[in-house]
Amino acid sequence: MKKAIKTEIIRVNSKRPDYGIIEKASKLICSGEIVAFPTETVYGLGANALDSSSVTKIYKIKGRPSDNPLIVHVADMDTLKKLVMEIPPGAKGIINKFWPGPITLVLKKSEIVPHITTGGLSTIAVRMPRNNVVLALIKMSGLPIAAPSANISGRPSPTKAKHVKDDLNGKIKLILDGGSTEIGIESTVIDMTQDTPVILRPGGISKELIEDEIGKVHFHNSLLGSDLSKNKINKSPGMKYRHYSPNAQVILVEGPTNTAKNKIIELTQRLKRENKKVCIMTTSKSLKINAVKIQYMGKTFDTIARNLFANLREADDNNIDIILVQGIQYKKTGFAIMNRLRKAANTSIRV
Ligand code: TXA
Numbered sequence: 001m002k003k004a005i006k007t008e009i010i011r012v013n014s015k016r017p018d019y020g021i022i023e024k025a026s027k028l029i030c031s032g033e034i035v036a037f038p039t040e041t042v043y044g045l046g047a048n049a050l051d052s053s054s055v056t057k058i059y060k061i062k063g064r065p066s067d068n069p070l071i072v073h074v075a076d077m078d079t080l081k082k083l084v085m086e087i088p089p090g091a092k093g094i095i096n097k098f099w100p101g102p103i104t105l106v107l108k109k110s111e112i113v114p115h116i117t118t119g120g121l122s123t124i125a126v127r128m129p130r131n132n133v134v135l136a137l138i139k140m141s142g143l144p145i146a147a148p149s150a151n152i153s154g155r156p157s158p159t160k161a162k163h164v165k166d167d168l169n170g171k172i173k174l175i176l177d178g179g180s181t182e183i184g185i186e187s188t189v190i191d192m193t194q195d196t197p198v199i200l201r202p203g204g205i206s207k208e209l210i211e212d213e214i215g216k217v218h219f220h221n222s223l224l225g226s227d228l229s230k231n232k233i234n235k236s237p238g239m240k241y242r243h244y245s246p247n248a249q250v251i252l253v254e255g256p257t258n259t260a261k262n263k264i265i266e267l268t269q270r271l272k273r274e275n276k277k278v279c280i281m282t283t284s285k286s287l288k289i290n291a292v293k294i295q296y297m298g299k300t301f302d303t304i305a306r307n308l309f310a311n312l313r314e315a316d317d318n319n320i321d322i323i324l325v326q327g328i329q330y331k332k333t334g335f336a337i338m339n340r341l342r343k344a345a346n347t348s349i350r351v
C-alpha cells in the first residue's frame with residue numbers, strides 16, 4: 001500500500017495572509033504538488049492548470065471521473081486572455097460586475113490549456129475568486145490554478161478546513177485554513193459561448209442578478225422542471241454524477257410551509273419507531289420535536305447557503321441515519337440551494 005502523506009494544516013488570515021505561508025504553498029504548486037485552500041465559495045483543491053501531470057493528481061486524489069472538467073482560477077485579466085480564444089461582450093459585462101466573485105465563465109479555450117484540465121472539451125471554465133488567500137497564491141505562483149471543490153467526489157463540498165481534512169487527510173501535503181467560507185455554495189457556471197448565455201450550474205450569483213447586468217440568460221434544460229434527476233445528462237459534465245451526499249440518507253420535503261412541516265413530523269415519528277436516528281434541517285424555528293436533532297438552516301438565502309454543506313456533514317459527525325430537509329423557495333440563491341439539496345437527496349417528496 002502507498003504510504004500516507006503527512007497532511008499539514010496551517011491557519012492563515014483570510015484578509016491579510018502571511019507572506020511566508022503563501023510562499024510555502026506557492027512552492028508546492030510550482031513543483032507540481034496539490035494544495036487545498038479557501039475561496040469565497042468552498043475550499044478548492046488546486047494545482048498548476050497548465051501542467052497535465054499536476055492536474056492528473058487532482059482527479060486521482062478526489063476519485064473524480066476524468067471527463068468532469070475543472071475550474072481554472074485566475075487573479076488578473078492578462079492571464080485570462082492567454083487561456084481563452086475570445087472574451088465576448090456578455091462575458092466582459094459579467095467580469096466587470098462580478099469578478100472577483102462566485103461566477104465561472106465557460107469560454108473557448110486556447111491551445112496552452114491541456115485537455116486534462118478541461119475534461120477533453122474545447123472550452124474552459126474560468127473564474128477570479130474573491131478571497132485573498134487564493135488570490136495571493138495565484139499571484140505568487142504566477143500560474144492559473146485548476147481547482148475543483150476539495151472533497152472526495154460525491155461528498156458535500158467543504159466549507160471549513162476540517163471538512164477537507166475529513167476527506168483528504170493523508171492524501172495531500174498542505175491545507176490552508178482560512179476559516180469558514182463566506183458564500184458556502186459553489187460558483188455559478190455560465191456558458192458564454194452561446195448567443196444567449198446558458199447557466200449550467202446555479203450558484204453564488206443568481207440568474208436575476210446576471211440578467212440585471214447583461215439581459216436574458218437561460219437555465220440549462222436539465223435544471224428545470226420537476227425531474228431534476230441525478231442521472232440526467234447536463235452540458236456541464238459534473239452535474240450528472242451523484243453529488244453533495246453525506247453518509248446519512250437525505251429525504252427532501254417540498255411544499256407549503258405548514259404542510260411540509262406536518263409531513264416532516266409524521267415522517268420523524270415513523271422513523272423513530274423504526275429506531276432510526278433522525279436529524280431535521282429546517283427554516284422554521286417553530287418546528288420542534290423531542291429527542292430529535294433539529295438543525296436550523298437560517299432565515300435568509302445567504303445564511304442558508306453558508307451553512308448548507310456544514311449542516312449535511314455535521315449529521316455524519318453525529319451518526320445520523322436519516323436527514324429530513326424542508327425545501328425552500330426556488331428564487332434567487334434559493335434556486336442554487338435547492339439544486340444542491342435535490343442532488344444530495346435520495347428521495348424527494350412533494351406535499
Ligand atoms: O466555487 C467553485 O466553483 C469551486 C471553487 C473551488 O472555486 N469549484 C468547484 O469546482 O465547484 P468543481 O470542479 O467542483 O465544479 C466544476 C463544475 C463542474 O460541474 C464541471 O462539470 C463544470 O464546472 N465545468 C468545468 N469546466 C467546464 C466546461 N468547460 N464546460 C462546462 N462545464 C464545465
Ligand code: MG
Binds near residue numbers: 148149157
Ligand atoms: Mg465539486
